[in-house]
Amino acid sequence: MSDVLVLGGTGWLSGRIAERWADAGASVSCLARGGRDAPYGTTLVSADRDRPDAYDQVARREWDEIVDVSSNPVHVAGAVEALAAGTRHWTYISTVSVYADDDVAGADETADLLPPAGPAEGEDYGRAKARAEASVRGALGFRAAIVRPGLIVGPGDPTDRFGYWVGRFALAGSEDVLVPDTADRGAQVIDVDDLAEFVQAVGRERWTGEVNAVGDAVALERLFAQARDIAGHSGGLVAADDDWLQTHGVAYWMGPRSLPLWLPAGMAGFWTRSNTAYRLLGGRLRPLRETLERTLGDERARGLDRERRAGLTRPDELELLGGAQR
Numbered sequence: 014m015s016d017v018l019v020l021g022g023t024g025w026l027s028g029r030i031a032e033r034w035a036d037a038g039a040s041v042s043c044l045a046r047g048g049r050d051a052p053y054g055t056t057l058v059s060a061d062r063d064r065p066d067a068y069d070q071v072a073r074r075e076w077d078e079i080v081d082v083s084s085n086p087v088h089v090a091g092a093v094e095a096l097a098a099g100t101r102h103w104t105y106i107s108t109v110s111v112y113a114d115d116d117v118a119g120a121d122e123t124a125d126l127l128p129p130a131g132p133a134e135g136e137d138y139g140r141a142k143a144r145a146e147a148s149v150r151g152a153l154g155f156r157a158a159i160v161r162p163g164l165i166v167g168p169g170d171p172t173d174r175f176g177y178w179v180g181r182f183a184l185a186g187s188e189d190v191l192v193p194d195t196a197d198r199g200a201q202v203i204d205v206d207d208l209a210e211f212v213q214a215v216g217r218e219r220w221t222g223e224v225n226a227v228g229d230a231v232a233l234e235r236l237f238a239q240a241r242d243i244a245g246h247s248g249g250l251v252a253a254d255d256d257w258l259q260t261h262g263v264a265y266w267m268g269p270r271s272l273p274l275w276l277p278a279g280m281a282g283f284w285t286r287s288n289t290a291y292r293l294l295g296g297r298l299r300p301l302r303e304t305l306e307r308t309l310g311d312e313r314a315r316g317l318d319r320e321r322r323a324g325l326t327r328p329d330e331l332e333l334l335g336g337a338q339r
Contacts, residue, residue, distance in 0.1 A: 015039040015077040017216070018100075020092055023049040023057070025169050026106070027082045029209035031055050034078070037213060044071055062088040068095035076100040078216040081149075084138060086130060089145035093152035102219040103157045104212055105149045109225060110139035111161065115280040121287035122161070122223045158215045160208075163227035163286060164274075167205040167304055168311035174266075174273035175202060177324035178237060179305050180312035182246035184327060189249045191330050191337065193258060193275040195234040200274045201284040203228045204304045211296045220294065228298050230285040233274065236301070243305050253337050261333055267323045 017034045021027035022043025028051075034041045035054035043051040044058045044067075051057035060067045062083070072095050079100045083089050089105070097103065113125040129144035130137050149157050166175035181190055208226055215224075237250070253263075255278065264271035276283060288296070318327060325333070 015217075016074070017041045017078045017080070018071055018076050018096075019043050019055075020062075020079065020081040020083065020088075021045055022055065023051055024082070025171055026165060026205055026209065027080070028052050029205055030080055030082075030212050033209045033213035034216070037217065039077075042071065044068075062091065068092060072096055072099065074099065078102050078104065078219075080104045080106070080212065080216065082106040083145065084141055086141050086144035086148065090148040093148050097152040097156075101156065102216055102221075103149060103153045104216050105146065105157060105159050106212065107142045107146050107159050107161045108139065109161050109163050109227060109283070109286050111143045111146060112139075112282075112286075115283040117282045118285040119287055120282055120285075122225055122290060155221050156219075158220050159223045160212060160215065161223065161225050161227075162203055162208055163201045163225070163284075164203070165205050165208060166202045166308065168307050169205070170308070170311075171322070172267060173321040173323040176308045176312045177273045177321065179240040179244050179309045180317050181324070181327075181330075182241045182244035183309060183312065184317040185246060185248050187247045189251050189334055190246065191272070191325070191334050192237060192250050192252050193233075193272050194252055194254045195232065195237065197278065197281065198233040198276060199230050199281075199284045200233060200236055201227045201230050201286060202301070202304070204299055204307075207297045207299055211291070211294070214295060224290045224294060224296075225286045225288055226291050226296065227286045227288045228301070229288065231301060236274070239302055240305055243302065243309055251334055251337050253333075257337070261336065263325070263333070269323070270325060270329065271323055272325070273323045 017039045019031045022031040023045045031041050031043050032052045041055040042058050043055050044060050047059045111126050113127050127140045127143045129147050130140035
């Protein structure tokens, strides 16, 4: 039986990784602050990673696998310092945001990385992850896998980005929906359960190296078409260009009053990363339609008109539509 430690283990992705390991028959411990239950079949170890004694309870034993998803480079550095000597393999979940350039289509894992964030720059997501990667490589060497996902999507997504579209089309029904200009825009997503399965397999095989865990590139127009079909949307699409949206206070990509997945022009490299290595390693990519269907079910269960962390409220959207259609 494998002994596995998931640093986190009660969150959206980390919880699913812990579940995959438990399903595989491993003895799984989840180190987290508490407040949320550990997945069924796993053990919760309560600890605060801001404290110097955070790893005392788990540093006394040896591990076959440790998984860390943290975006806090201080937490990652503290974990590898305390635990690297006692594990056979380490998997760090990074991000494609560590890459320095987003304008080169099809770039693979050899592309240049951002300079790591300094001690006072942890708020920069890509550079923080780059700094965390450096800590893992420095301490683990050839015992570490670094997995770089793109946009993680699917049921339970706490960011509310991907689900916005299929949920909005369902909510709008026969009414119009505001969309960005889709020319030369696209997305590259990976279903959370495909990613969790892959992370467990990487740890099981003790594979080492860096790999982009990303789906196939899909044009935004095609993604919208599939989402509309699944949601049964019969209204129109009202497209607005970048300048108009920005002038009216609509943000790119994520967050309140945004159009999720919409990216500035010239960032084709961000949504066309190579996934050749992921596929060669046996990574699964379920059909986009299946992920959209799963996501719509989750959106309906959570409430199509709920307060969201990303996207436009329907009243805001209707107001914008009134201006766009004049």
